[in-house]
Amino acid sequence: MTSTADVQKLMTWLSPAFPVGAFAWSAGLETAIATNQVYDTASTQNWIEGILRHGGIKTDAIILRYAIGAYDDPSQAPSIG
Incomplete structure (x- = not known):
């Protein structure tokens, strides 16, 4: 089972406030x-x-891919240090 701290870190990563400020x-x-x-x-x-291949949203897509993978199989979650 995923810990509360892990969920909070993931929610921070996926927040529109991360890492540059509270705006969308x-x-x-x-x-x-x-x-x-x-x-x-x-x-x-x-x-x-185009934005997924060359834009900044590519990073968001990578993080989302890992989030979905970790949800499906928690053993595949990257280390959150």
Whole structure:
């Protein structure tokens, strides 16, 4: 079973306040829509793929992958030091 301290650390990692301050961001989606770079399903998918491959959201996706893996199998959780 996962300890309360482990859950609290994971919640901190996934918080919009980590690590830069208490605000949320969309990685520029509003601007992409306003400049007509994102306008339909295909352009939305392309934009999402781009930010996952090359943007800062890639780090969030990596952390989410480990969080889901640790939930499914706690023995696979990375060491939280």
